[in-house]
Amino acid sequence: MTLLSILFGFIITAIILLIARYNPLQIYGVIVKGVFSKPKYIAYTIIKSTPLILTGVSIAFALKTGLLNIGAEGQFIVGTIVASMAGYFFNLPPVIHPIVVMVVAIIFGGLWGALIGALKAKFGIHEVISSIMLNWIALYAHNAVINIPAFFERTNKAHTIKDSASIVFLEGFKNSESGKEWLLDHPGIRDILKAPVNYGIIIAILVAILIWFILNKTTLGFRLRAVGYNKFAAEYGGINVKRNIVTSMFISGSVSGLAGALMILGVSKGITTLSAMEGYGLDGIGVALIAGNSPIACIFSGLFFGALKYGGSKIQARPIEAPKEIISIMIGTIIFFIAIPRIVKVLKRLTGRKGVTR
Amino acid sequence: MNSIGFILGTTLMYSTPLIYTSLGGVISERSGVFNIGLEGMMTMGAFIGATVGYYSGIWWLGLICAGIGAGLLALLHAVASVTLGADQVVSGIAINFLGPGLSLFLCRKFFDGKFMTKSIPLENKIPKLFKGVFPEYSFLDNIFDQEITVYLAFLFAIIMWFILYKTKVGLRVRAVGDHPEAADTLGISVHKTRYICVILSGVLSGFGGASMSLAVASNFFPTLISGQGFIALAAMIFGNWKPQGALGACLVFGGAQALVVFLGGKNIPIPIDVLSMIPYVLTIVILMGFIGKSVPPAADGEPYIKE
Numbered sequence: 001m002t003l004l005s006i007l008f009g010f011i012i013t014a015i016i017l018l019i020a021r022y023n024p025l026q027i028y029g030v031i032v033k034g035v036f037s038k039p040k041y042i043a044y045t046i047i048k049s050t051p052l053i054l055t056g057v058s059i060a061f062a063l064k065t066g067l068l069n070i071g072a073e074g075q076f077i078v079g080t081i082v083a084s085m086a087g088y089f090f091n092l093p094p095v096i097h098p099i100v101v102m103v104v105a106i107i108f109g110g111l112w113g114a115l116i117g118a119l120k121a122k123f124g125i126h127e128v129i130s131s132i133m134l135n136w137i138a139l140y141a142h143n144a145v146i147n148i149p150a151f152f153e154r155t156n157k158a159h160t161i162k163d164s165a166s167i168v169f170l171e172g173f174k175n176s177e178s179g180k181e182w183l184l185d186h187p188g189i190r191d192i193l194k195a196p197v198n199y200g201i202i203i204a205i206l207v208a209i210l211i212w213f214i215l216n217k218t219t220l221g222f223r224l225r226a227v228g229y230n231k232f233a234a235e236y237g238g239i240n241v242k243r244n245i246v247t248s249m250f251i252s253g254s255v256s257g258l259a260g261a262l263m264i265l266g267v268s269k270g271i272t273t274l275s276a277m278e279g280y281g282l283d284g285i286g287v288a289l290i291a292g293n294s295p296i297a298c299i300f301s302g303l304f305f306g307a308l309k310y311g312g313s314k315i316q317a318r319p320i321e322a323p324k325e326i327i328s329i330m331i332g333t334i335i336f337f338i339a340i341p342r343i344v345k346v347l348k349r350l351t352g353r354k355g356v357t358r
Numbered sequence: 359m360n361s362i363g364f365i366l367g368t369t370l371m372y373s374t375p376l377i378y379t380s381l382g383g384v385i386s387e388r389s390g391v392f393n394i395g396l397e398g399m400m401t402m403g404a405f406i407g408a409t410v411g412y413y414s415g416i417w418w419l420g421l422i423c424a425g426i427g428a429g430l431l432a433l434l435h436a437v438a439s440v441t442l443g444a445d446q447v448v449s450g451i452a453i454n455f456l457g458p459g460l461s462l463f464l465c466r467k468f469f470d471g472k473f474m475t476k477s478i479p480l481e482n483k484i485p486k487l488f489k490g491v492f493p494e495y496s497f498l499d500n501i502f503d504q505e506i507t508v509y510l511a512f513l514f515a516i517i518m519w520f521i522l523y524k525t526k527v528g529l530r531v532r533a534v535g536d537h538p539e540a541a542d543t544l545g546i547s548v549h550k551t552r553y554i555c556v557i558l559s560g561v562l563s564g565f566g567g568a569s570m571s572l573a574v575a576s577n578f579f580p581t582l583i584s585g586q587g588f589i590a591l592a593a594m595i596f597g598n599w600k601p602q603g604a605l606g607a608c609l610v611f612g613g614a615q616a617l618v619v620f621l622g623g624k625n626i627p628i629p630i631d632v633l634s635m636i637p638y639v640l641t642i643v644i645l646m647g648f649i650g651k652s653v654p655p656a657a658d659g660e661p662y663i664k665e
Contacts, residue, residue, distance in 0.1 A: 016463075020467060068447060119645075119646070123645065125642065125645045125646065126595045128591065128592065129595050129642075130645075132585070132588045132589060132592045133639075133641050133642050134638070135585070136635070136638045137635050137638045140634045140638075141631075144629055147631070275581060276581040282455075285451050286455065289448055289451065323462060323463045323465075323471070325458075325459045325460075325462040325463040325466070326459070326463055328456070328462070331455050332452045332453070332455030333452070333456070335451055335455060336453075339446075339448035339449035339451075339452055340442040340443070340445075346442065
């Protein structure tokens, strides 16, 4: 079904492109080349995909337990806030520093998510409302934090993390004199390392597997899924539904928080003022839906999503100069078809009818 | 006194786009169809409103086209969720990708690769209803010197309340949203009713977007509608899925935003980013006082498929 939806997505997008007088084959060609033609491009695609995989896993997990976590955006932002602060203020040796930063982001992202669960469990506040509100509170907190005197570097920009917190692959080597010399002799590797290649993707894959494990191989996962499947039956079976909502949102939030931390530690290194939501939450929903809510499948759908976004940004260059927003249209179309599994039945019925009249 | 006038006037200005969109949410969900796609439809409306307004110079044409365009997007949601029994949350999310995607795609197509539409000349913006009726900068002028769309939003809220709760048509819509089987047995077409309501929700969201781009701003740009549709969705839930409730919630929200703008202009020692959190914190605090009071329509989000 998913593959069929993706196929439909490509076909309908091609039709839209044709109507807009672009050559869809040429555009798809540029996207594919833009992702695969150089090792550097593949590296960038993976870097772009890392946060998407994790917000996808975060949302897929919540959906499996019957909750729509629209708050992933806020939890991601909270992750970036605490990660950039812990990365700058803490004095720790390498290896330990990034681990501590990640743990802090996991805890705070988790708490930000658990708050949504607690508001629902305690006060019956619809999770959609509290998520939306908490997303905005996180966004403004993010901008407010930048202006804390000890953290402020220059207008709209906070201090970046210490080198000891970085998870960029071979960063010290890349910037050392001998490293620079060695890289000059090895242009292929130098080219790849120009991108901020980092350990984030490995962590993202491990987390996806861990979340799959929690959901499918532990009693906690069984309980959470039972609540997602049928709240009333679960309650009747002796499961504390309210506590499960909070637990589920904590885990979901912690994964999104970690996504934010990896973004800081591996790519951006610090926070800058946000004028609007960046959309990691909405994109994460897209990743989760394309993955059919399976955490493992989120790895692939995150890469797919990241590839479309990264490759799609290249169609704006000459000679095509097509709007990159065609990617949003494509993703929207794919999700639209994923929403209607019955389409297969309907199509079969239609083709079946044709057969009869013939 | 003038400050209060300023705050009230700003409240009306900020609330209006939310009111339209929130009413759109009410009509769709009252008929039993989740509509998380309000954001996408609103963006579409904002873009079409600004573009048609710019090329034609006629504000009401922009508004109407915005309604039609967003209504067409809503039609997609209706086909999926009513006829094809889609997961309505998922198809709504699809709309949230499609709406902004299409808007920006078309925007670049129409405006030479730029992601902003050109500004509408001031004289072609939505006119103000009570222009010059009250002395300039007086208390009443500060409050009521607003675009026609502001008053239309209130009118729509009243009409929707009247139709939903005082007419047969409204009773049918509510029946379809609460007990589709029963409504069907009584000869009400569940599908037809839901189609009309979902399309109307798109039209209203389109008005909401256009009232943003044609009145509050004077052009369309990518961050113009960033999250407004979701706030309208929250306001609809906050307002207990009722037009009067949604209206109230939007006013509370707009009021809090106006307060932020007002306080931001004064020299108070609180950073603007902290002040900006007020509306969102306030919403949660208010809701904490209404424990378990929000009740969605009974069949909200459930596809109705006749076997």
